[in-house]
Amino acid sequence: MTFSERMLKIDRRIIFLVIGLCTLLPLLYPVGLPIKISSEVRGVYDHIESLPEQSVFLLSIDFDPASKPELYPQAIALLRHAFRKNLRVITMTLWVSGTGMADQIVTQVAKEMGKEYGTDYAFLGWSPGGQAVIINMGQDLYSAFPSDYGGRPTKELPVLNGVRNLKDVGYMVDLGAGKPGVEEWYVFGKDKYKFELGGGCTGVMAPGLYPLLRSGQINGLIGGLRGAAEYESLIDQKGQAVAGMDAQSATHIAIIVLVIICNVFYLSLRRAARAQGQAG
Amino acid sequence: MIFLRRQLPLLITLVAGLLFAAQYYVPHPASEQMLTSATKWLQIIGGFALVLGVTSLFHLHAVKIRRQEAGWGYSLVLYAGMLGTIAVGLWADGKESIEGVMTSFGWVYNYMMVPLQGTMFAILAFFIASAAYRSFRARSREAAVLLVAAVIVMMGRVPLGEYLVPLSGDVASWILNVLNASVRRAILIGVSLGAIALSFKIIFGVERSYLGGGKE
Numbered sequence A: 001m002t003f004s005e006r007m008l009k010i011d012r013r014i015i016f017l018v019i020g021l022c023t024l025l026p027l028l029y030p031v032g033l034p035i036k037i038s039s040e041v042r043g044v045y046d047h048i049e050s051l052p053e054q055s056v057f058l059l060s061i062d063f064d065p066a067s068k069p070e071l072y073p074q075a076i077a078l079l080r081h082a083f084r085k086n087l088r089v090i091t092m093t094l095w096v097s098g099t100g101m102a103d104q105i106v107t108q109v110a111k112e113m114g115k116e117y118g119t120d121y122a123f124l125g126w127s128p129g130g131q132a133v134i135i136n137m138g139q140d141l142y143s144a145f146p147s148d149y150g151g152r153p154t155k156e157l158p159v160l161n162g163v164r165n166l167k168d169v170g171y172m173v174d175l176g177a178g179k180p181g182v183e184e185w186y187v188f189g190k191d192k193y194k195f196e197l198g199g200g201c202t203g204v205m206a207p208g209l210y211p212l213l214r215s216g217q218i219n220g221l222i223g224g225l226r227g228a229a230e231y232e233s234l235i236d237q238k239g240q241a242v243a244g245m246d247a248q249s250a251t252h253i254a255i256i257v258l259v260i261i262c263n264v265f266y267l268s269l270r271r272a273a274r275a276q277g278q279a280g
Numbered sequence B: 001m002i003f004l005r006r007q008l009p010l011l012i013t014l015v016a017g018l019l020f021a022a023q024y025y026v027p028h029p030a031s032e033q034m035l036t037s038a039t040k041w042l043q044i045i046g047g048f049a050l051v052l053g054v055t056s057l058f059h060l061h062a063v064k065i066r067r068q069e070a071g072w073g074y075s076l077v078l079y080a081g082m083l084g085t086i087a088v089g090l091w092a093d094g095k096e097s098i099e100g101v102m103t104s105f106g107w108v109y110n111y112m113m114v115p116l117q118g119t120m121f122a123i124l125a126f127f128i129a130s131a132a133y134r135s136f137r138a139r140s141r142e143a144a145v146l147l148v149a150a151v152i153v154m155m156g157r158v159p160l161g162e163y164l165v166p167l168s169g170d171v172a173s174w175i176l177n178v179l180n181a182s183v184r185r186a187i188l189i190g191v192s193l194g195a196i197a198l199s200f201k202i203i204f205g206v207e208r209s210y211l212g213g214g215k216e
Helices: A003-008 A012-028 A039-050 A065-084 A096-112 A131-139 A182-193 A206-214 A224-234 A240-279 B002-023 B029-067 B072-091 B104-135 B141-156 B159-164 B168-203
Strands: A056-062 A088-093 A121-126 A171-176 A197-201 A221-223
Touching: A003 A240, A012 A240, A012 B104, A039 A065, A039 A171, A039 A197, A039 A221, A039 A224, A056 A065, A056 A096, A065 A088, A065 A096, A065 A171, A065 A197, A065 A224, A065 A240, A065 B104, A088 A096, A096 A121, A096 B104, A131 A182, A131 B029, A171 A182, A182 A197, A182 A206, A197 A206, A197 A224, A206 A221, A206 B168, A221 A224, A224 A240, A240 B104, A240 B141, A240 B159, B002 B029, B002 B168, B029 B072, B072 B104, B141 B159, B141 B168, B159 B168
Parallel strands: A056 A088, A056 A171, A088 A121, A171 A197, A197 A221
Antiparallel strands: none
């Protein structure tokens, strides 16, 4: 077996070790490289900035713990921004497995920002039906969520004063890790009820949402950990996402180097085989 | 019985399909009220679907345990996990926390489900790296184009990549915004046209596979 052949069949545990070290070392010794802000993330930030105080901001936390590393920092950064702007924040989830996590996120940020439940924010919880919930909220929010997560009647929450359905929402951002997610909020929500919509998603999902972004169907997109890090930089409150960017940088570069190495050996083997064939 | 099994569902599909397709274009209060009621029904049916799903899962694994098929031990673990979680969930009234205090259900959620799901997702990074090394090869011109585009986007999406190759960020953004968006849009239009055609076939009873394969 030639050296190239041996390198192409390298033990996968060596690759696992390289990736493990590339993730661990930057987390222990952060470098803090500057993060460039993209127009996609700025779209969401600028829209929240433009909202007058006491506007209604709806955040749908549509992900489960599997997507927590990427979407949790996005949710934290968005809520901090919304609370800082004194918006009326309404949160909910369409993913039953994300209910507990969504409650924790909202409660944690509200506590940190000194906001009062019912007056400044509310967590409506989860309701079954997926996209049917979106349509139902568009028709009558109180029919989709007669009570909030804690069992209080939603009609009695002061934060929902003057809000009958999705048409009364100033801005809505969906943080989605699949279906129902950003696409469903556009198709079943924004398209009919005409509210402004922004999105947040995992890194692998982001390319699939660019057609919605380019056509103005969503006015901004926070993609993956990078998007979250950009948002944290914009609100000048660096957190988990910025801290994780060094690890992601190192891992991306490691994968690129691995792919290049594998191709160098692959091409050298192919050339050798071709030369052998000509000689034969 | 054919009427109940075949003709009635087809008739309901035809009427409901045409009615709700038309409803979108009629903003009359009566039409909106009809949509509100229908979506409420949908939500209730969605709730029943959950019960149906859980029942079906229980049945499937009960059969596996009874017949002691390969991997039946995992089915036992599933039973223990599900019954335990349901019992704890009912005890805690389905709440992970009450007035900021974590319930036993919240404990199961926070210290079992969250780390387990997080671990599953984190392992992906290692497998993707290993798979990329083994299979991401420039075997043809098309594969080489894909390889170069992937490397540029990976470089351009992280600060270190932008620092090493300053142009990579802009090129990655162009690939995502122009090449990727246009191709995705073309796929979306194709899929949507297909969905419209299939909807018409279902509404007008041409496509009947959703009725199941029972006797006529």
